[in-house]
Amino acid sequence: MKKITLMIVTVMMILGLAACGGNKVDDTTTANYRSIAEEVVSLLNASNYSELHTMFDKQMKEGLSVQQMEELTPLIKESGTFEKVDKFSIEEKDGHYITVLVAKYSEQKRVYTISFNAEEEIIGLFIK
Numbered sequence: 285m286k287k288i289t290l291m292i293v294t295v296m297m298i299l300g301l302a303a304c305g306g307n308k309v310d311d312t313t314t315a316n317y318r319s320i321a322e323e324v325v326s327l328l329n330a331s332n333y334s335e336l337h338t339m340f341d342k343q344m345k346e347g348l349s350v351q352q353m354e355e356l357t358p359l360i361k362e363s364g365t366f367e368k369v370d371k372f373s374i375e376e377k378d379g380h381y382i383t384v385l386v387a388k389y390s391e392q393k394r395v396y397t398i399s400f401n402a403e404e405e406i407i408g409l410f411i412k
Contacts (some may be wrong), residue, residue: 313373315341321383321398322369326376326407328396329366331357341405348409359411364391 287293309317320339327336332351337345370393371386381400386393 292405303401309374309376309381313376313381317374317377317383317400317404318372320400320404321372321385323337323400324409325366325369325387325396326387328356328360328411331360336406339406341401341403344406344409356411360394362391363387363389365389382408 324336324339326383327333327339331354333350333356336349336353337348340348342404367388367390369385372383374381374383376382379402381402383398383400385396385398387396395412397408397410398406398411401407
């Protein structure tokens with residue numbers, strides 16, 4: 285009985301989490317934001333933080349300076365040489381587009397979560 289109850293609870297949790305996800309995005313929008321997200325990764329790989337900073341919305345520009353972004357250099361360098369984007373996903377939620385890229389480097393993988401507003405400005409950037 286405990287196994288059945290546990291299975292039912294697990295299934296309900298999975299369904300609940302799936303319902304919390306964002307909306308699917310059409311192919312044209314996906315291609316557009318994928319291109320922008322890959323450009324962001326390229327700028328990070330090149331340590332071109334000044335150009336990347338111009339892609340931020342006003343709030344991001346105020347909250348994350350070019351000097352603060354320079355602290356990312358060791359993290360990215362320890363990943364090794366960039367090879368390719370292994371995986372990409374995008375979803376729309378509340379008018380924002382959340383992209384997730386798994387980037388393969390010679391030493392390890394990095395996961396980039398980059399969020400955009402409808403004007404294609406960066407409103408969130410997370411590197412794991």
